[in-house]
Amino acid sequence: MGQPDHSLAALRPLNEGELIEWEEAYVAVEAYLGALRIRNRLLVAELVRGILWRASARHAKEPGVSVRSLAMDETLKEIAEWTKQVLAEPLQQGRLAARGRLALLLTDMPGQWQSVFLTPEPWPPAFVESMRKSYLKAGPQFAALTMTPRPLELNAIGSGAAQWWETMDRRPVIRKMFFFFLLLLLVAVVLWFVLGPDIELPR
């Protein structure tokens, strides 16, 4: 536990602005560790302190960069580097950070391995094995089958209707004329029904 090379004697007084900046950085790192579901306060405090020391060292070299950005940059870098070592995998297209976080989740780091998180080697073999085996398999290997639609075989009525229908789709003028004709026919039928002769059935 702790950082033996950083005694309280090394502390220097911070001005109000610096205090606010470092408070923000602290809160951000702490929140990120909270987002990783690390719940042990002592552990969180230790990790935050270690990360902030490194951010402080960088801040001395990069005074133009905000403290919070440096602290978070260090946090993300530290986690990515550490998981890279645990997984013993090369960086693949910048996705290792995601892969590492996923491995932490599937290994149940927050529940079972909090104390191991970000610690140097050697790690418990069970933890390492679990980390390296963790993966997301959304689908198995393809086992393809072909699905080709067979043409719809219509009888004479169907074929005729299909031809006519597609002609109307291609030519809106014909469609309009057809519907106009249908409307006329409907009106004619209605008129015949209303005004036409009565029906006499032979007996």
Add this chain to the structure above:
Amino acid sequence: MDSSPSHADSGPPTGIKPYTSLFTAGVRRTIFFGLVFTINLAAGIWLFDLYDRLGMHRAHGLILGLFLLLNGLLTLGTMHAFIGAWDFLRGRRRAICITDLAKDKTGPLTQKHVVVMPVYNEDIVKVCGRVEAIYRSIEAAGQLDAFDFYILSDTTNLDCWVEEEVAWTNLCRRLDGFGKIYYRRRRKNENRKAGNIGDFVRNWGGHYEAMVVLDADSLMDGGDIVKMARTMELYPRLGILQTPPKLIRGGSVFTRMQQFAMRLYGPLFIRGLNYWQLNSGSYWGHNAIIRVQPFSEFCELPALPGREPFGGRILSHDFVEAALMVREGWEVWLAWDIVGTYEEAPPTLVDHLKRDRRWCQGNLQHMWLVFARKFPLPSRVHLFMGIMAYLGSPLWFLFLAFGTWVAWERRKSDLSDLTVVSRLFEWLDKLAAWVGQWPSLKPVVTQLHHLRDLTLKMTTNDQALILMGLVATMLFLPKILALIGGVLHGPTRRSFGGAIPLILGVAMELVLSMFMAPAIMIAHTFMILGMVMGASVSWGNQTRETDGTGWGEAVAVHGPAFIAGVLWTALALWIGPSFALWMSPILLGMLLSIPLSVFTSRVRYGQALKKRKLFSIPEEINQPEIMTLADNAQAAVDAALTARAAGREGVIAAVVDPYVNGVHVSLLDASDPDEDHSELAEKMLKEGPGALKKDELANILYHGPSVLAMHRAVWSRPFDTLHSSWGKAVESYRIRTEPDAV
């Protein structure tokens, strides 16, 4: 275990004895359709004779034609229940049931099967709950090794997408289901559900002998799934095995009424359907098991001539897939004895009609297939029944309209009601003379003469009442038969909560469904008119739960029915009180459509009925284990991995949360397209996800490096350079300590 089945040819295996002979099928179909035809013809002749006696009107021919069609459909439905009841009475041992093949069979399944659940913008936690229940249920049946599970997402809502990834990950973590439960989301959901299943078959179908196709609201008992899979293995001619799903979890009056009706009357119809369709059954789109190889070979749907709504892509794929399967010699059966098969229903009449809009277009597209070659007759009957389920409404409307017209003309013309002698008198006389040629048939001749004399005395009023009685009998016979059976059969009676709730339930269902029918008729008529005008339907996700229909929405949906009701009532009263009385059930239904729709949508009234055991179903009174498993399912929910926490839901979580981000990026295709999304990502960071168009947001979410870069940015940049939503999300993780805590 054979994980990659292969078939020698495209047809079903030869040399295996069919489960039923062609002769049996022929006899049963002749009996069934012969009864339908005879009853309908007799009713048609009766009506013709009545019109003839009253004096033919120009509209009578049309009414007669419509009557034959509508009464035919009514008779068809009633005969299903009647024959179903008869099949019940004959006893279980004499009934034909395909799953009897798997009866008393044990031992491990020999082939690999898969359970597929397509989802489309659903509540994924509930969906995963159902998957978990089925998974555990199959595990309890001891056959988990034979099954894989797929959640096939066609989700378009990006928040839902992230939630699905998270829920699936949690599900796999809890059930140790990695490599057993799979998740796939299609980037483009072409051809809707049929395309979704098709995509699965094309990519992974080769691993499996058969697939159990579910819906997002489906639930099936593991033991029953195993039984179905075993039947598939034991009967290689079987292409599709459909189960009759029961409606469950109804909260509103409307849903409870539906599930009660389906649960009580359904078994009769199902048995009647199985009686004649046998091996040429239909597929209803879910809660069925399908042999993958023939499905892949024959069931890719062809495009219909022309454009939507009547042409283009087939919307209602299920009936067609079954017809294509049967056409190629594969058998499609209805597993009527499978009890552990469930689904949920739309909660309100309005939601029911919204779903009907899709089904209506889909079913009417099947008109093309009626003219397709090589389809066997039972498949054509299924397609025809599907079409008429919707086309029946405008025909019924026309029937009523013509009837009103005739009554109106009669009222205007002041015609006397003097009638002529029934033609039936002459026909029966001729028939008696013809039968009289055979002396041995003398008793028949005597009876015919007796009937002839009766027709001579019969007034037109009597004749109309007899016809009305026949139609009413046809309408209510299924319900009466089911009620009698339910009350007399002890276990059934007790499972519904006793005789009194059963009788009251049937009475209430009868009244409510009678009053709702006209509103549905008008709605369907408008749907079809809309289609004729060229309006096509979009693919909406189904509402599963709601707090009821608002008055505004009810007015918007049922306004036409109400207006038609007002006008029609005025006309009917002008024609005469007697006519208005005849029409009153229909007119009241239209006038009450709005309040009826609102009140039946209310869950609180549904719960009040539940307390009194009204509209109760056996699954409510004695909950099956699979439902309990689904109720208790929690595997998909974990506070350590969530995309539903306040302030960081869905897309926000995918960017901000380290684990959700890890899951999301890890599930993306590793070969990122070489595209620069930095400008869009910057816009998203500065203006929030809402500032991007949906396709822009989707493109970013598909690009792993962009999602990772945004994760880094929201955590390290000063809040004043980001949109407030990111700041809020980051702040939500802050470990808060009380300032005064010591």
